[in-house]
Amino acid sequence: MLRLRQVMIDAVRSEPTADWHAESLPGLRARLADPDGGFAAFVVDHPQRPGALAALVAGTLEYRIGRAGDPRGTVGYVFSVATDPGLRRRGYARACMEELLAWFRERGAALVQLTASAEAEPLYASMGFARKPDPLMELRL
Secondary structure: HHHHHHHHHHHOOOOOOOHHHHHHHHHHHHHHHHHHOOEEEEEEEEEOOOEEEEEEEEEEEEEEEEEOOOOOOEEEEEEEEEOOOOOOOOOOOHHHHHHHHHHHHHOOEEEEEEEEOOHHHHHHOOOOOOOOOOOOOOOOO
């Protein structure tokens, strides 16, 4: 999963690859082990390499104070979609996204958000996602 997460990161931004995998792994394992948590990941196994993954989609449920059109305030956020570069255009990311969207629906999410790379935008648009002007600001602590 962490290898494909790096593939996704490399596709959307150019930043030096640091050795973050070892520090990230315990938190990932804990979230995957929590069946009632707000984190889900769906994968497709690599067809030629046992134990490796071909595709990964991961997302979280977030609570935000409700509003018109979303009184419960449950929002799905897709934060990692990646397919092994040699296995793209086979429908793996779409299959994983469909499962994640079903997971969000089952948990009451009325809205799903993601950030798309230019290469992946046609996939998301074909699934009904629409680009929005985003006044997002960020502070790194």
